[in-house]
Structure formats: C-alpha cells, structure tokens
Amino acid sequence: MDFSVFFQPAFSGGGIYLDWVLSGIKWTLLVSILAWIIAFSVGSVLGVLRTSHLTVLRAPATVYVEIFRNVPLLVQMFIWYFVLPEIVPKSVGMWMKQGMPLPEFWSAVLCLGFYTASRVAEQVRSGIQSIPKGQTEAGLAMGLTRVQVYRHVLLPMGYRIVIPPLTSEFLTIFKNSSVALTIGVLELTAQARQISEYTFRTFEVFTVATVVYLLITLTVTVAMRALEKKVRVPGYIGSAGK
Amino acid sequence: MSRIYKALFTLLTITLMTAPVAAQELTGTLKKIKDTGVVKIGHRDASIPFSYLDDQQKPIGYGVDICLKIVDAIKAELKMPGVKVEFVPVTSQTRIPILSGGNIDMECGSTTNSVERQKQVAFAPTYFMTGTKLIVKKSSGIKGYDGLKGKTVVYTQGTTNERAMKAYNDEKKLGINFIPAKDHAESFLAVDTGRAAGFPMDDILLYSLRASAKNPADFEVVGEFLSDDPYGIMMRKDDPAFKKLVDNTVTGLYKSGEINKIYTKWFQSAIPPKGINLGFPMSDALKALVKNPSDQGVEACGKMKC
Numbered sequence: 001m002d003f004s005v006f007f008q009p010a011f012s013g014g015g016i017y018l019d020w021v022l023s024g025i026k027w028t029l030l031v032s033i034l035a036w037i038i039a040f041s042v043g044s045v046l047g048v049l050r051t052s053h054l055t056v057l058r059a060p061a062t063v064y065v066e067i068f069r070n071v072p073l074l075v076q077m078f079i080w081y082f083v084l085p086e087i088v089p090k091s092v093g094m095w096m097k098q099g100m101p102l103p104e105f106w107s108a109v110l111c112l113g114f115y116t117a118s119r120v121a122e123q124v125r126s127g128i129q130s131i132p133k134g135q136t137e138a139g140l141a142m143g144l145t146r147v148q149v150y151r152h153v154l155l156p157m158g159y160r161i162v163i164p165p166l167t168s169e170f171l172t173i174f175k176n177s178s179v180a181l182t183i184g185v186l187e188l189t190a191q192a193r194q195i196s197e198y199t200f201r202t203f204e205v206f207t208v209a210t211v212v213y214l215l216i217t218l219t220v221t222v223a224m225r226a227l228e229k230k231v232r233v234p235g236y237i238g239s240a241g242k
Numbered sequence: 243m244s245r246i247y248k249a250l251f252t253l254l255t256i257t258l259m260t261a262p263v264a265a266q267e268l269t270g271t272l273k274k275i276k277d278t279g280v281v282k283i284g285h286r287d288a289s290i291p292f293s294y295l296d297d298q299q300k301p302i303g304y305g306v307d308i309c310l311k312i313v314d315a316i317k318a319e320l321k322m323p324g325v326k327v328e329f330v331p332v333t334s335q336t337r338i339p340i341l342s343g344g345n346i347d348m349e350c351g352s353t354t355n356s357v358e359r360q361k362q363v364a365f366a367p368t369y370f371m372t373g374t375k376l377i378v379k380k381s382s383g384i385k386g387y388d389g390l391k392g393k394t395v396v397y398t399q400g401t402t403n404e405r406a407m408k409a410y411n412d413e414k415k416l417g418i419n420f421i422p423a424k425d426h427a428e429s430f431l432a433v434d435t436g437r438a439a440g441f442p443m444d445d446i447l448l449y450s451l452r453a454s455a456k457n458p459a460d461f462e463v464v465g466e467f468l469s470d471d472p473y474g475i476m477m478r479k480d481d482p483a484f485k486k487l488v489d490n491t492v493t494g495l496y497k498s499g500e501i502n503k504i505y506t507k508w509f510q511s512a513i514p515p516k517g518i519n520l521g522f523p524m525s526d527a528l529k530a531l532v533k534n535p536s537d538q539g540v541e542a543c544g545k546m547k548c
Contacts, residue, residue: 012408086435097437098394104421184396184421193335194422197400200362202339 005201006208017195024191025212031108031177031187036170038113039120046117047124048150061121068118073111073179080111081183108180116173123165127158160231167224171217188212268320270481271347276320283309284332284346284476288427290450291508292370292473293351297515301329304508308369308492309350309475311500315491333425334400338362341476348488352447354402354471355539364481365474366488367496367535371527373467374403374544375445377430377452380462382439387416387465394419396429396438406469406544407442413546426451433461444471446522453518469544474537489537496532 006018049061068076081104085093096103131154139149159166181190192209196202268276275281285301286293292305310327317325330346337349341363348366355365378384384393387410397404399422411418421438423429430451432438441448445463452461475492477484495501502524507513509522524532 011405012412082431082435085437094436097435103437182424184423186422190422194399196339197335200338 001204001207002201003204003208005195005199005204008199011198017199020191020195021188021208021212024186024188024209025216027105027180027185027187028174028177028189029216031105031112031180031185032174034109035112035116035177036173038110039116039169039173042114042117043120044124046121047128048155050121050125051128051154065118065121068115069122073115073176074182076115077108077111077179077183081107104180104184107183108177108185112173112176112180116169116176119169119172120166123162123169124158126165127160127162128154130161131157157233157236160228160233160236163224163228163231167221167228170220170224174213174216174220269483271478271484272316272320272487274344275316275325275347276322279322279324280326280328281313281316281348282328282330282346283313284330284337284340284349284351286333286351287331288425288451289352289447290454291513291520301331302514303350304504305350305352305369305473305475307504307508308495309348311495312348312475312488312491315487319487334398335424337400337476341478344478347477347484349476352444352473353476354444355474355537356402356542357539358542359476360479360539362479363476364479364485365476365537365539366485367492367537368472368474368528368531369492369501370446370473371525371531372444372446372471372473374406374442374469374471375448375463375467376440376442376465377433377448377461377463378440379433379436380460384439385464387468388414390418390440391416392418393439394421394437395440395442396421396423396432397442398423398426398429401443402469402471402540402542402544403442403444405542406546409543409546410468430455442468446520449522450518450520453520454516467545470540472531472536472538472540489535493535496535501532 006021007016009015010017010020046061046064049057050065052058052061084107085096087093088096100106128150135153135157136149139153140146144152177187178189180187181193186194188209192205196205199205283301283306285303285306287295289303289305291303293301293303296302313325313327317323330340332340332346332349332351337351337353338359340346341349352370353359353365355368359365376384376387376390378389382389384390387407390411395407395418397407397420404422407418408420410416411420421432423432426443426447429438429441429443433441434455443451445467448463452458452463455461475488477488495504505524509520509524512519
C-alpha cells in the first residue's frame with residue numbers, strides 16, 4: 001500500500017489526485033442530500049396519501065410506489081438521462097441535453113429522489129398504520145378534522161416510530177448515489193475508478209473510497225440516533241436509544 | 243584437481259543436466275491453462291470489427307480470430323486438444339484489472355499498446371494501427387478539434403483517446419466540458435442524441451460506429467490524428483513462456499500471409515450483424531508492422547505532452 005499516490009500531480013486539470021477525491025466527495029454529498037430532500041418531502045406526501053380512506057387519493061400513490069420501487073435504479077437512471085429528453089417536445093429535449101447546466105447531475109438527483117420517495121412513502125405509511133385505530137377515532141370524536149388528526153395525532157407519532165428504518169433509507173441514498181456514475185456524474189466511486197485507471201493503484205484508491213463512505217454513513221447514523229433520542233416520547237416506544 | 247573443484251564441477255554438471263528439465267516445467271498462464279483445461283479470453287461488446295457480439299451474442303471479430311489461432315497453438319504446445327475456450331466480457335475500464343486478477347488469460351479487443359500500460363501488462367506484436375480522430379454530427383459544422391471550444395465532448399472512460407483529448411484541451415485551453423461514458427456505444431449515443439458535440443476515438447472504431455448508425459450520412463469523422471494507437475493482444479506481465487507462444491503465433495500469421503485473409507474477412511468484406519463492409523484496406527503503417535513485427539508501445543498523451 002502506497003498512499004502517496006494521492007499527492008501525485010493529477011493527469012489533467014492541474015492539482016493532485018486528492019483534489020479528485022475531494023471533488024468526488026462533494027458530488028456524492030450534493031447528489032445524496034438534494035435527492036434526500038426530494039425523497040423525504042415527496043415520500044411523506046405519498047405515504048400519507050397511501051393511508052387515506054379515499055380511493056381517489058390512495059390509488060395514484062399506490063401506483064407511484066409500485067412503479068418506482070419495482071424498476072431497477074440503474075434502469076431509472078437511464079430513463080431520466082437518455083429517454084426522457086427524447087419523449088418530451090423537441091425544444092425542451094434539446095434544452096435538457098445542451099441548455100441546462102449539469103444535466104447529468106440533475107438527472108441523477110431527480111432519479112434518486114423520486115426512486116427513494118417510493119421507499120420513504122412505505123415507511124411513512126407503516127408508521128401511520130402502526131398507530132392504533134382508536135387514536136384516529138378519538139381524534140375525530142373530539143371534533144378534529146381528518147387533516148388535524150394527521151397533523152396532531154398520527155404524523156408526530158408515525159415519524160417517531162419510523163426513524164430507525166428512515167435512517168437506513170437515508171444511508172442507502174448515499175450508497176445508491178454511486179449509480180449516478182453510469183450517467184457520467186463524477187462522484188466518489190467514479191473518481192475512485194478514474195484515479196485507479198490513471199495510477200493503477202486500485203487497492204489504495206478503493207480503500208480510501210470505502211473509508212470515506214463509512215465516515216459519511218457513520219456520521220449520518222450518529223446524527224439520526226441523536227435525533228431519535230431527542231424526540232423520543234418517554235414510555236411510548238420501549239427504551240429505544242437508551 | 244582439488245576436492246572442492248571436483249565438487250563444484252559435479253554441481254555444475256548436475257545443474258546443466260537438470261536445467262533443460264526445469265525449463266520445460268510449466269509456469270504462469272500455461273500452467274494455469276494446463277491445470278484448469280480452460281483458456282479465458284477477454285472480449286469487448288462493441289469494438290467493431292475487432293471484438294464484438296454478433297446477433298447471437300457470440301464474441302467475434304478480427305482480434306477474436308487471432309486469439310483463437312493462439313488457442314490452437316496453446317493446444318498444440320500443451321498437447322491438450324480438449325482445451326476449452328471461455329469468453330469473458332470486459333470494458334475499457336475493467337480490462338486491465340480483470341487480466342491482472344487472473345480472470346482472463348488474454349484480452350482480444352482494441353487495446354492500445356502504451357508505455358504506461360506496459361507497466362501493468364504485456365502486449366503481443368501490434369495487429370492494427372490507428373489513431374485518435376473525432377466524430378461529430380455533420381449538421382454541427384465542426385471541422386476539427388478547435389471547433390470544440392466551449393462545447394461538450396463525450397469520452398469512453400479508460401481509453402487513451404480520453405487522455406489525448408484532455409491533453410489537447412489543456413494545451414490549447416479550449417475549455418471543453420467533458421462527460422464520461424461507459425462504452426463506445428454509449429458515447430456514440432451521446433453524440434447521436436445531441437448531448438455531446440464530439441466523441442474522440444480511434445478512427446477505425448469511429449468509422450465502424452458510423453457504419454452501424456441509423457443514418458451514417460449524419461455523421462462525419464474529422465480532424466488530424468491526435469495520437470497513434472497501435473493495437474495488441476494483452477496478456478499478463480512477466481510471463482515469458484506465454485508471451486513467447488503468443489508472439490510466435492502472431493508473427494507466424496504475419497510470415498505465412500494468413501493475416502491478409504483474416505484482415506480481408508473483417509475489414510474488406512460484409513461482416514455480421516448487419517452485413518456492413520467497412521472497406522478499410524490495410525494501411526502502410528500496418529503493412530510495415532506485418533513485415534517487421536513490433537510490440538513497442540506509445541506515449542500516453544498522444545502527440546501532446548503529458
């Protein structure tokens with residue numbers, strides 16, 4: 001093992017190979033975090049719709065979830081990047097391909113966000129549905145509207161219950177962001193591959209990439225544990241987080 | 243003669259007598275093939291006509307044909323007519339690690355023999371001579387590399403063309419926006435769909451990609467050679483016995499003139515899957531290499547400085 005490779009001058013663009021690693025980390029974080037914002041917001045809405053007593057709300061959400069979680073992520077990446085610009089009106093397609101800044105980056109963010117949203121939706125639904133029906137009925141009996149029941153009874157508890165699985169989902173998004181390399185986003189894995197190609201130092205490069213992924217995900221894990229502890233309702237969910 | 247000299251003499255005699263036996267003991271790749279009964283050949287999926295998949299998903303091509311000749315030579319050398327061939331798909335990015343890792347014994351594709359790669363792998367005598375050019379859409383009006391100023395260029399990751407183009411961009415300060423792609427088909431798709439203005443690649447591969455496009459007339463191969471790219475079969479480094487066998491087989495094809503038949507079959511006749519004839523006669527550079535085989539590599543950055 002010879003880690004001095006990261007301090008060698010890079011093949012192009014000036015700088016050293018460490019700069020390529022740092023740029024890879026930047027794109028990994030950007031793709032993952034932006035995608036998570038989409039996933040969490042869209043997923044929450046869909047999750048709530050999935051528990052609605054109105055079919056007209058429930059059905060589209062179900063269709064969305066089943067489509068997005070059952071098509072491989074890699075295929076979805078290709079659809080967003082290669083297929084979508086060809087099926088929209090020609091001028092829009094041309095803009096997507098040449099006009100818009102960072103097309104591969106935004107395709108990756110949207111793809112990863114909407115894919116993960118389907119998974120978050122299921123977590124949110126399971127959280128809401130794990131709350132005894134009596135609470136909803138009690139809320140309605142007290143004169144709350146259905147929206148108010150969700151806002152003040154179901155969601156506050158539901159989110160707390162699903163923090164552990166949501167943590168997993170959040171971690172997965174960082175790992176899944178590496179799929180973006182297939183459409184040309186030079187995130188961490190892509191940079192690692194590129195550096196190993198230029199320097200043939202495959203073991204060193206992927207060791208560093210592995211450690212960086214672990215650092216990112218462990219940080220997220222610790223943060224989510226802290227959140228879980230902070231918002232815990234004493235006596236409600238066992239002794240989790242103790 | 244003192245006893246010490248006598249002992250030394252005996253030792254020398256024994257060494258000399260046993261030496262030929264030791265030389266015949268198999269090592270490296272040949273031993274591996276003998277032990278497993280399998281030759282593993284790395285092939286590409288879209289390096290037409292060197293190494294690609296036909297409509298039955300079977301690897302074929304100029305390089306594959308030459309490699310199969312080497313398999314025949316291996317069978318004769320090991321006196322094992324039953325040696326099986328196993329094809330393993332590789333990409334520009336994976337070919338060297340897969341070869342070094344031992345999952346293929348030789349790579350038969352469109353790999354440029356560069357000095358840099360020779361630090362990792364060994365090359366057989368050059369079997370094709372090409373160089374980097376650029377494919378663009380005719381409608382783009384781009385006539386050369388300088389027309390790419392400020393435009394988007396797609397490259398196949400792990401190729402020498404990527405380096406030649408990037409070195410040119412750095413030197414001429416063209417401010418090109420580069421996007422990477424996984425294989426030649428995907429790079430070509432990026433030009434076809436208008437996502438990239440150009441794709442730098444070995445000219446022969448560009449002509450064959452154009453020939454297999456929906457509307458070949460939409461595309462144009464432009465520019466001077468940005469690099470010289472001699473192709474060779476790749477094998478593991480530091481395996482002289484196997485390299486010798488491979489080299490002898492390839493130069494044997496050159497001496498016997500059999501190479502001309504194989505060349506004509508792939509470059510000047512209709513080839514699967516679409517029955518296109520590339521009509522690409524043997525270049526003078528390649529003719530010279532057939533006369534005087536060479537496994538010399540080229541510098542990594544083409545005609546630019548690294």
